[in-house]
Amino acid sequence: MKVYTLKTKQFLPISISEAWDFFSSPRNLKDITPSHMRFDIKYISGSEKMYAGQIIRYKLQPVPGVPVSWTTEITHVNEPHFFVDEQRFGPYSLWHHQHRFKEVDGGVEMEDEVNYAIPLGWLGQLANWLFVGKKVKAIFDYRFKVLEERFN
Template identity: 35%
Template sequence: MPTIIFKTLINAPIRRCFDLARSIDLHLQSMKSSEEKAIAGKSSGMINLDESVTWSARHFGIPFEMTNKISAMEYPTFFIDEMIKGPFKKLHHQHQFKIIDAQTEMTDIFEFHAPFGLLGRLLEKIFLKNYMLKLIEKRNKMIKFQAEMAC
């Protein structure tokens, strides 16, 4: 199963970074290019423990729907969102936050498994892992920008 570990240093307080990472509105803003919308569950504001959101988006020209739930949370150091319904066989995303000097280190640990057996594993290696990394990078740039702008 592919795993992406991506760290972002942010010149902002840990609580601000944590809250922005849970913001449905900021997520939607960062994913405009894929026409992402929150269509069910928590659809705006900050998502919390045991809440879910259903996203609709277009990737590779194909419409997708995916429901994710916050399955664990410890404010302001980590939360986990997991796909409970959608296009992947498995999707598990840990968001970790810690203070390093005067900065917040935000770490994404993103594990996913594509459907379709051997074909899915091939797609993971050929382009899906890189595509998912680019989505995480894009989202984190938006979080960093918003967090640092408020300082």
């Protein structure tokens, strides 16, 4: 199984508590996901406050007309410094997404690191090369732009 990694870093001129409040709320995912993907949260376990073990189920359309169900678990939480979400059921063989927040002069530095794998062996590798890798990067590019507009 080939594992791919995408890392992003962004400065936001907000406090670490503001960053945490925004990014630790699953409800805000829709705001930072391209609208053409039709992101829709179906279920959040427990309270709205993030905790290790929390389950979030949603549907989206990564490709127009192809709905996908996705279930993630919040596996690690160290408020306000980092949290990890991992796919439990969905399109990937592996999805491990680390969100890190660090106070810096004038705001917060936010880092994302996604490690993912696609099923189907060499066909999955071809799919990543042709479009999946580009799609994942485009989603994070979109997030970067939306966050720039929202917090600057």
